[in-house]
Amino acid sequence: KAGVTQTPRYLIKTRGQQVTLSCSPISGHRSVSWYQQTPGQGLQFLFEYFSETQRNKGNFPGRFSGRQFSNSRSEMNVSTLELGDSALYLCASSLDGGGGNSPLHFGNGTRLTVT
Amino acid sequence: AQSVTQLGSHVSVSEGALVLLRCNYSSSVPPYLFWYVQYPNQGLQLLLKYTTGATLVKGINGFEAEFKKSETSFHLTKPSAHMSDAAEYFCAVRRGGNKLVFGAGTILRVKS
Numbered sequence: 596k597a598g599v600t601q602t603p604r605y606l607i608k609t610r611g612q613q614v615t616l617s618c619s620p621i622s623g624h625r626s627v628s629w630y631q632q633t634p635g636q637g638l639q640f641l642f643e644y645f646s647e648t649q650r651n652k653g654n655f656p657g658r659f660s661g662r663q664f665s666n667s668r669s670e671m672n673v674s675t676l677e678l679g680d681s682a683l684y685l686c687a688s689s690l691d692g693g694g695g696n697s698p699l700h701f702g703n704g705t706r707l708t709v710t
Numbered sequence: 711a712q713s714v715t716q717l718g719s720h721v722s723v724s725e726g727a728l729v730l731l732r733c734n735y736s737s738s739v740p741p742y743l744f745w746y747v748q749y750p751n752q753g754l755q756l757l758l759k760y761t762t763g764a765t766l767v768k769g770i771n772g773f774e775a776e777f778k779k780s781e782t783s784f785h786l787t788k789p790s791a792h793m794s795d796a797a798e799y800f801c802a803v804r805r806g807g808n809k810l811v812f813g814a815g816t817i818l819r820v821k822s
Contacts, residue, residue, distance in 0.1 A: 599753070626808050638800065638812040651809045685753055689808050698744060699808060701753035 596622060599688050599702035607708045613674040616705045620667050620688030627669040628699060629661060632683040641684075644669055673707075681709045714801050716813035724821050729773075729788040731816050733801030736782060742804035743784045745775055748815075749797045757799075760784060771795070796820045 600619040608614050620627050628651075629641040640653040644663035661671040667688070673680055683706050687699035717732040735741055742761050746754040758769025765777040775786045784801060798817045802810040 601753075628808050628810075630810075637814050638810075640809050640811070643808050645807070650807050653809075687754075687808070687810075698756050698759050699810060700756065701746075703751075703753040 599686055599700055601684075601686050601702035601705050603705060604703065605706045605708075607710060608676050609710055610676055610678060612676050613672060614676060614707060615670055615672050616684055616686075616707075618669045618671075618686030618688075618702060620669070620686075621690075621700055624688035624690050624700070625667055626689040626691065627663055627667060628687045628689070629669070629671050630685045630687065631655075632685060632704070633681075638685075641671065676709045678709050680707065682707060714803050714811055714813040716799075716801050716816050718816055719814065720817045720819065722819040722821060723791045725793055726790050729786070729791045729795065729818065731786040731799050731801075731818065733775075733784045733786065733813060734782055735784060735801075735803050737803060740779075743775075743777065744802045744804070744810065745769065745773070745784075745786050746800045746802060746812075747797045748800065754800065757786070791818075791820045793820050793822065 602617045626645045628643040630638050632638050642661050643651040647663045658674045663669045683704045685704045687701045689699050690697040713736050715734045744759045745757040748754050757773050758767045760767050760777045768774045773788045798815045800815050801813040805811050
């Protein structure tokens with residue numbers, strides 16, 4: 596079974612631009628979560644989608660948004676990029692909505708560099 | 711609120727020595743706890759999880775962890791370190807749905 600796939604692996608953008616990152620979960624998984632990883636702040640939760648509905652949202656500005664499609668694939672968008680948005684963005688999928696024992700499975704991430 | 715504290719941002723052991731990575735959690739309800747490992751330029755790989763039941767949890771690559779409610783701890787151990795264990799390790803607690811709260815991470819160095 597294929598794992599969580601994130602595209603692209605690397606991105607370089609300029610301040611003020613916007614970016615869209617894509618995540619394909621493991622087949623059959625309905626929950627997709629996004630995390631930001633930086634050396635200073637560590638791993639921080641962005642948001643979670645389950646069956647196309649956002650269930651949880653972290654403490655990030657409204658420039659960070661996401662969505663989930665009917666096939667469970669997810670995208671996250673960051674508008675008006677700032678230097679501080681440079682990070683590794685990780686997507687994770689899970690079989691259930693968190694009430695059971697299914698763990699999160701992570702992709703290899705998208706490395707975003709904002710110049 | 712649930713949070714996780716990992717003691718020691720860097721741990722160095724010799725090959726063949728015991729690995730002990732410390733994790734303490736704070737939670738008002740019985741927690742779901744996880745250990746993940748991250749190799750350079752990769753995502754997170756699940757090592758093991760504690761949900762309910764047996765407090766000694768065995769994971770992949772010879773790692774195990776023991777849930778101790780009285781000490782609010784979930785330390786990760788491996789009897790004999792291997793060079794391939796060098797990586798960064800994260801302890802995490804599940805907080806609502808599939809939201810994980812992670813510790814700051816511990817970088818494990820294995821000396822030959």
